[in-house]
Amino acid sequence: MCILVHAVKRQPYELSLEERISCALVEVGPSITLASLSEILAFAVGTFVPMPACRVFSMFAALAVLLDFILQLSAFVALIVLDILRAEDHRVDCFPCIKVHPHSDEPNQGFNQGRHGLLSRYMKDVHAPFLGFWGVKIVVVVIFVGLTLGSIALSTKIEVGLEQKIVLPRDSYLQDYFDDLAEYLRIGPPLYFVVKDYNYR
Secondary structure, rough: HHHHHHHHHOOOOOHHHHHHHHHHHOOOOOOOOHHHHHHHHHHHHHHOOOOHHHHHHHHHHHHHHHHHHHHHOOHHHHHHHHHHHHHHHHHHHOOOOOEOOOOOOOOOOOOOOOOHHHHHHHHHHHHHHOOOOOHHHHOOOOOEEEEHHHHHHHHHHHOOOOHHHHHHHOOOOOHHHHHHHHHHHOOOOOOOOOOOOOOOO
């Protein structure tokens, strides 16, 4: 939601409210959509894991991100519009029923103020120009390509599986069982061979 708020604040106050909201959504809508879609797909892949705890978590997380995305582009936008209307009507933020009379006849910019925060000024004046240098661009690309290739190379060394004690709650009675297995048997859980249609006579 803060991305939407900052996008609305960056719009020129000369535009109408509808145009400001429209321009803000055009500016940040694609990034919000792509970020939400990638998170939903990442959690959706987790639903194919056979472990029930991971599957349920992934299902709920994907649904939560989807609902958050829908709320950001519907309810949150409506709340931002209502807050802008409240500010332009000189109403107190925590008590919108109380109207404050302005000291001057100048129109209240309310939500859209010309001053930018420290972080915005840093990003605009220092960080963005620094990343714009040709040498910095090359270094950033080389670092990310190196990290990607390193991740691909090391992905073959990831051990498959999960230790059973990690999945259980700490106060589970099965913790003692697995402790005893590790200390005394060191062979893991019992293994059974089931044979069908065998004549034991």
